[in-house]
Amino acid sequence: MRDMTSFSDAQRDMRYAYFNGGAGAVASATAWLVSALVATFVSSTGGVVSLIIGGMLIFPASVMVCRFAGRPGKHSEGNPLAPLAIEGTIWMLLSILIAVGVAFYRVEWFFPAMLLVIGGRYFSFATLYGLRIYWVFGTTLATAGIVLAALEAPVAACAFAGTVIEYAFGVGLFRLQPDTRES
Secondary structure, three states, X not given: OOOOOOHHHHHHHHHHHOHHHHHHHHHHHHHHHHHHHHHHHOOHHHHXXXXXXXXXXXXXXXXXXXXXXXXXXXOOOOOOOHHHHXXXXXXXXXXXXXXXXXXXXXXXXXXXXXXXXXXXHHHHHHHHHOOOHHHHHHHHHHHHHHHXXXXXXXXXXXXXXXXXXXXXXXXXXXXXXXXXXOO
């Protein structure tokens, strides 16, 4: 077990282990892309189901990306920020239930609702990783959700918006100066 002597050490460990969170954003973007394609070529409901199923694969896929990129994909044992990651995940899962409920009422609102949910989750990543870019990331997703809902954008367009935003920020997070596990 590695001793985390400061809050910044714990954040550094998270940044190192998960490649600034970029691996998760790219995995999430891929889930959004698959759902956008399904919504385009199969059905809106299929796109919704695709994002839910793809969402379940984001963490394992991101761990594989981290390992492929030479990172552990696992924070150090005893990292005091680990509960924040779990709490954020629980909040997100409960919020997804709201988005699914909205889809039963009006399927066009599912993806904008998910943009709000995921954007809200990324706000906590600013603390988890110690990177203010997550405030911009979360705000961009949430704003897109609000604007797309107000414009009554087509289902697939909303899913493609999530794809583009997630890939753009994911690549940007990978390009940030890499941390080491040690300070």
